Amino acid sequence: MTGPIEGGRTSLNGPDMEELRFPLMQPNNPVINCRVFSTDIQGRDCGDEASSWLTRYLAAGKTFRLVHFEPHMTPRRAADKEPLFPRNEKVVYPDIGPVMLLSESSVKDLSSRLEKEVTVARFRPSIVVSGCDAFDEDSWEDIQIGNVRLHRVMACGRCISTTVDPETGVITRKQPLDTLKSYRMCDPSQKNIYKAAPLFGQMYIVSKTGILQVGDVVYKTGH
Numbered sequence: 754m755t756g757p758i759e760g761g762r763t764s765l766n767g768p769d770m771e772e773l774r775f776p777l778m779q780p781n782n783p784v785i786n787c788r789v790f791s792t793d794i795q796g797r798d799c800g801d802e803a804s805s806w807l808t809r810y811l812a813a814g815k816t817f818r819l820v821h822f823e824p825h826m827t828p829r830r831a832a833d834k835e836p837l838f839p840r841n842e843k844v845v846y847p848d849i850g851p852v853m854l855l856s857e858s859s860v861k862d863l864s865s866r867l868e869k870e871v872t873v874a875r876f877r878p879s880i881v882v883s884g885c886d887a888f889d890e891d892s893w894e895d896i897q898i899g900n901v902r903l904h905r906v907m908a909c910g911r912c913i914s915t916t917v918d919p920e921t922g923v924i925t926r927k928q929p930l931d932t933l934k935s936y937r938m939c940d941p942s943q944k945n946i947y948k949a950a951p952l953f954g955q956m957y958i959v960s961k962t963g964i965l966q967v968g969d970v971v972y973k974t975g976h
Contacts, residue, residue, distance in 0.1 A: 765806050765819075773806045775799065777821055785820055787846070792829055794845055796820025822846070831958075837907045837946065842958050853909050854880045854890055855954040862887035863953070866932050874919045875929075876911070878954055882971055890955050895975030900963035902974070908939070910950030 756764035758777055766772040782798040798804075799819040807817040822828075822845045831838035835849045844851055855878035864870035873881050880898070882890065894905050911933060916925045933951035 765803060765810075767810050770806065770810055773802060775803055778823075779821075784826075785818060787820060789829065789846055790834060790848070792833075794822070794829060795826040796822055796846075835907070839958065850906060850956040851959060852879045852903060852957040853954050854878060854882060854893075854903075854957055855909075856882045856885050856887065856890050858883075858885055858887040859890070859953065863929055863932065866936075867929055869928075871929050872919075875915055875917075876954060877914075877919075880965075885971075891952075893955065893971075893973055895960075895973070896957075897972045897974050899965035899969045900961070901959065901965045902961035902963075903957040904960045904975075906956050906958055907946070908952035909954035909956050910939075910947045911953050912950060915953075 756766055756772070756774075761776055761778060762774050763777045764772055764774045777799070779797065779800055782800060784795050785798055786793045787796050788794075797820060799821055803819040804817060807819055808815075811817055826845075828843035828845050830840065831842040831844050831849055832840045838850060842850070855873060855876055857873060860871065860873045860876070891908070896903050896905075911930065913924075913926065913930065915933070916927060916930050917923070918925075930951065933953055934949075937951040937953055939947040939952055
């Protein structure tokens, strides 16, 4: 739904909607406390126009506000939710870590086991990789894309959110979660980490910031 940030402005765009461009930094707007996994995280309200656009687009019978995290605000520590993350790793609105990577081949492998195929959008990855074998990403400890370097922390344990079709909002409550549980469970020694969640995708932290683009090659730099 969002476009690139250019000249301090960003945009909202979507099917059957007019594009809305607005300034990202609006210092006179109120700061809102957002609840993320039982923790209050601040965000600067992006204004009534952005709110109206989101409310119309999502059409859920309630009002939505868009917020922007500013550098002076206090982030969350990823390790507070998942101890495998470094204590100094900070996140704001994501679940646990800043980057979740998944390959197209892994999604195709899952779809081949289902009556109805699923798309990569259902799993909400930050980075989608093509041109590798299914689940190759499970072994990528350190990688470089463009001039960005990433370090793998853990697999992504999947929850009931994967049973929601992102195109329709319809929830099945069973698939693809049940199928994932049939062949993507953790080693018994890791049950204290992942519990009963099947593993699909990998969580990374950024060890060197930079720029990456669609079409960049993924280099495996460590074991």
